[in-house]
Amino acid sequence: MSQIGGGGFDPVDPGDTGNGNGGTAMATTFVQQGAAIDYTPGADTPAGTVVVQGDLVGVTRVDLKAGQLGALAAEGVFDFPKATGTGNGFTAGQLAYWDNTNDVATKTATGNKLIGKAVRAAAEADATVRIRLSQ
Template sequence: MRNYVQHGNIVDLTAPVDGVLSGEGFLTGDLFGVAATDASVGQKVSTYLEGVFDLPKATGAGLIEGQKAFWDATAKKVTASNTGNTLIGHAVETAAAAAVSVAVRLAR
């Protein structure tokens, strides 16, 4: 097939305005991914769009296994709140309100 570009689980995206470190989540428009390497602002970075990743979580509210997970782009943390945040996937484990991270299966 001549128009096939790539599988799509890892794509090259432009690093956000403050750059990105390997393992950090970030948004490009409404597309959420996890950086495979460090990248400075404007550089292309290999970005995982699929998989399960341990991501920083906002404290104060927990998530239960299977619950929708949203990305707070300002705080750069996963939250259960959809208000002003972007859906990025689902929690694959329960995380208490005081937990600082949660495992999330990225949604497409």
């Protein structure tokens, strides 16, 4: 048995992942595509609501009832509300973040959660910006 990097990896044993436990690592199991993820809201949540869970941002596509299992869109292209005025325009391809305090998309990373990228430009006067979810 040869050791590479002190991790105990055995290149002869295809089951050895180098984690030091002799090839008994738990396999990763595919669960779903990930376009939507399970979500049970604590309160009734209307369609189009942006939901932040840690660093994950999702969007409800239908009304969800409190305490009932539903789903959040974790992929797709959505029109997000944004602030208007000087400095609030977006260019196509620009990173977009969710400001959970003001409930708007923003270009400001500090204190906000990554949503994805703008898929088309939005002028400063526009009330929405079209964003592709990609976290």
